Amino acid sequence: MILQKMSSRNVTNNGRSSGKSVCNQKGTTLKETTLNLTKTGEEDEGCCERTLRASYKVALRLARAGRPFMDGPLIKNIMLDVVETMNPTLAPAYSRIPLSGMTIHRRINDIAENLHEQLAAKIENFLAYSIALDESTDINDTAQLAIFLRGVDDDLHVTEELLDMISLKDTVTGADILAAVEMAAEGIGLPWEKLFSVTTDGAPAMCGKAKGLLDYCGKNSTC
Structure with a gap:
């Protein structure tokens, strides 16, 4: 009888301890997953901002040079050729930069509107x-x-x-x-x-x- 009671207590205690360890492991895993998702979201947001800035800078260069909108895809292909030769690991990031003809057209219009607003504020x-x-x-x-x-x-x-x-x-x-x-x-x-x-x-x-x-x-x- 004494042995049976001791064994049953051990089983109960082991069950509780194992349950707590499993919960702790799950909680740790959820925290790590949340942190990873947050970091990934921040990285994606930063990447999107950088690609957007790059797109506007290329559009500004084209506008200053008086080049047609359709030079955007050509510039992107040139950049990809150079990056794939120099550092292929960066090619996916460069490939996400939007430089289509319509995109360049919108970017230049946005820049013109912004300059117009700045001048109106000075006036x-x-x-x-x-x-x-x-x-x-x-x-x-x-x-x-x-x-x-x-x-x-x-x-x-x-x-x-x-x-x-x-x-x-x-x-x-x-x-x-x-x-x-x-x-x-x-x-x-x-x-x-x-x-x-x-x-x-x-x-x-x-x-x-x-x-x-x-x-x-x-x-x-x-x-």
Whole structure:
């Protein structure tokens, strides 16, 4: 009887101890799994951010060089060829960088919108500004009006930017140029009362006494 009681107690104690050890092992495994999942999620998030930044940097390079959107896939193939030759282990990371033609198009639009917003924020603090206008004809015989902006804020910081490039489809008169300038100014929130000077390229449409831009500006209250 004594032996039976001792054996039954041992079985019970062993069962409890084994149950606790199993639970402890399971708890440790779950914690390790959670930690691994968290690390994996952080790594994936970091990888996605890096690939996104790389995509925007390539798009910016293409825009500055005036290259077509479809050069994106070509650049990606070149990068993969170089990486597979120099360090093949990095090839999967480079292959995830989105550089299709449509992606490059969206990236450049995003960059342009961001630059427009930055310029609009600076314009709000302008004390005064001036504009310079240059009209020329492209290879398609279409008149292109370039509008340059230069302004100064309260801290005397000078900002110089290309405000806009506008195509003049039909005629190129002083009235057409004035309408284009007004459209560009209203689109970014330039206050006319802070306009200090207008510089032109000396073309008749700009400086003509009868129908030139400066003549219209003299008669128009907005200039």
